[in-house]
Amino acid sequence: MRRFNFRAYRVPGTNFPAAELDYGLLADRLRGDRLLIDAIAIVERNQLNQSASGRRYGELRLKMTNRVEVRPGQFAMLKPHADFEPLLRRAMAYYRCEDLADGLRVEFIYQILGRGTQSLSRLRPGDMVDLLGPLGNTYDTQPARGRRALLVAGGVGSAALYMLAENLRSEGVETRLFIGGASAGDLPGVDRFEELLGAENVICATIDGTRGTEGFVTEPLQDHLRSIEARGPIIYACGPDPMLHRVAQIAEKSETTTQLSLESPMACGFGICVGCAVAIKSDCPEGFVYGKVCTDGPVFRSEDLYWAE
Amino acid sequence: MTDGAVLHIEVAGIGFQNPVLTASGTCGYGLDMAELIDLNRLGGVCTKGLSARPMRGNAPWRIVETHGGMLNAIGLQNIGARAFIEDKLPRLRRYNTRIIPNVFGYTVDEYIEAVRILEDGDGIHGYELNISCPNVKAGGESFANDAHQAAEVTEAVKNATRRPVMVKLSPNVTDIAAIARAVESAGADALSLVNTAVGMSIDVETRRPRLANITGGLSGPAIKPIAVRCVFQVARAVKIPLVGIGGIATTEDALEFIIAGASAVQVGTASFYDPQAAMKIVDGLEAYCLRKGLDSIRDLVGAVRLDQDL
Numbered sequence: 001m002r003r004f005n006f007r008a009y010r011v012p013g014t015n016f017p018a019a020e021l022d023y024g025l026l027a028d029r030l031r032g033d034r035l036l037i038d039a040i041a042i043v044e045r046n047q048l049n050q051s052a053s054g055r056r057y058g059e060l061r062l063k064m065t066n067r068v069e070v071r072p073g074q075f076a077m078l079k080p081h082a083d084f085e086p087l088l089r090r091a092m093a094y095y096r097c098e099d100l101a102d103g104l105r106v107e108f109i110y111q112i113l114g115r116g117t118q119s120l121s122r123l124r125p126g127d128m129v130d131l132l133g134p135l136g137n138t139y140d141t142q143p144a145r146g147r148r149a150l151l152v153a154g155g156v157g158s159a160a161l162y163m164l165a166e167n168l169r170s171e172g173v174e175t176r177l178f179i180g181g182a183s184a185g186d187l188p189g190v191d192r193f194e195e196l197l198g199a200e201n202v203i204c205a206t207i208d209g210t211r212g213t214e215g216f217v218t219e220p221l222q223d224h225l226r227s228i229e230a231r232g233p234i235i236y237a238c239g240p241d242p243m244l245h246r247v248a249q250i251a252e253k254s255e256t257t258t259q260l261s262l263e264s265p266m267a268c269g270f271g272i273c274v275g276c277a278v279a280i281k282s283d284c285p286e287g288f289v290y291g292k293v294c295t296d297g298p299v300f301r302s303e304d305l306y307w308a309e
Numbered sequence: 310m311t312d313g314a315v316l317h318i319e320v321a322g323i324g325f326q327n328p329v330l331t332a333s334g335t336c337g338y339g340l341d342m343a344e345l346i347d348l349n350r351l352g353g354v355c356t357k358g359l360s361a362r363p364m365r366g367n368a369p370w371r372i373v374e375t376h377g378g379m380l381n382a383i384g385l386q387n388i389g390a391r392a393f394i395e396d397k398l399p400r401l402r403r404y405n406t407r408i409i410p411n412v413f414g415y416t417v418d419e420y421i422e423a424v425r426i427l428e429d430g431d432g433i434h435g436y437e438l439n440i441s442c443p444n445v446k447a448g449g450e451s452f453a454n455d456a457h458q459a460a461e462v463t464e465a466v467k468n469a470t471r472r473p474v475m476v477k478l479s480p481n482v483t484d485i486a487a488i489a490r491a492v493e494s495a496g497a498d499a500l501s502l503v504n505t506a507v508g509m510s511i512d513v514e515t516r517r518p519r520l521a522n523i524t525g526g527l528s529g530p531a532i533k534p535i536a537v538r539c540v541f542q543v544a545r546a547v548k549i550p551l552v553g554i555g556g557i558a559t560t561e562d563a564l565e566f567i568i569a570g571a572s573a574v575q576v577g578t579a580s581f582y583d584p585q586a587a588m589k590i591v592d593g594l595e596a597y598c599l600r601k602g603l604d605s606i607r608d609l610v611g612a613v614r615l616d617q618d619l
Binding site: 087 | 334335336337341342344345357365366367368369370371372373374376377378379381383386529530578580581582583584585
């Protein structure tokens, strides 16, 4: 068994300047073929934006000294290092990752809502961040081979789909994104998706009609599914629960294979708090059992989820 | 620095390599933590609460963060005692740590049923009884809130096993010392305290409780002073050893409980936001003993200095 040398890295207390801190690997462990690390990352950039609808977003770019493989759909638990309040780390889907000669650069997009995301919004370049990850499972791209992939994003849910889009493109899968938000400024990462997929493959929907069609993103998705024939596409979606539920209904009707990435409040992110319960279909009399979004997901096959009416 | 004998301590006849355990409900079945910490360096593991049969748990939302802590209403979701000894225990007992299943039920018979199943498992060092459940055969009040009922379930479980039994006390009582004395008289080998404090949080926009269960258990640093006070009071009321729980996140926190009268401590909510918390406390306690010139952490148990006699 491997001996963990996290004590060599973990610096107790907070009085150590970043330059003297050998930030990086604290504890690592092979999870099957996956490496999970509890590290301190350094903020490179934290860009804040406010949309016309008044919603506020942050784009956080971190650098870490560990090179660890991150798969599309996985997430990390983040918290400003050594902050007492808020107590719990926040679950964030990896948006983009870049291998560096001396480590890894990771990016996250978050909407500033509660105390956790507010504390993240106060991070400045050079600040330290506690990062536990990568956590959770990944999208299954096997069924996308020989089909077209439809990505459906609601708000900051787009972040969890970007690396998937990259992978699908590199696998030669024809990929189209449907992205929805309140207003033109509430479509995080949309420009980058257009760059990656081509503007003609990015379909926008906004509630106020300031970009793309007016209304929910599920409407152009439904129109598209009606318009196509032959072998059905595969849908990958991430966004608010009502959107995912609607996507699941549409998918069921059109018999489209669908994978949904769920969001849930979590205290730990690695399976011990059992706070992130999600109802999974089961043969038991009640028809469902509770699984965990963090370790059973966050990506689930649509047909496995039990939706309460 | 290695874990030396300075941290070795005996509680309820169980020898622990150090006095740092992970608290029930915050370390899964132990193995879940093995991905992040070296269980061989841990004093012991109190598992997620186990019942005779699996429990599905409450509907979401199950958790909400509050200032300095969190509320949870998981609903005791667990795989059941049988699945624990078949699927988890064989792997867990490979680690050099003490294994203490946490057990609960909604009637005295259910506690006994769960313990009888666990008696089949090898490598279990003792049991921790969660007595904060409602006793459905006695009006639904928690066992922990009534000295007679707390004693009744303790005695029943003691008669069902030869393994040591530690009873986990609730802080949601008027006189925790009275409950502690009753449980001691009923034969408990040790007490662990405290379980979560019942709390509630409301979303003022929707006017709905933030937890689907309406109320939940408050844990984390927010409850630490209450827990230290409980340990201090109970240490003066009973002779059996105590294991302190409640918002322990740092070495200093653990030391407070030990000085107040606890022979060991359990790290709970802190593991959620700092999985290394228990390991850091192990190292920190040893460093403290060295710095203070203590031969054993035992010398610190209940060593609080008071200017007045109580």
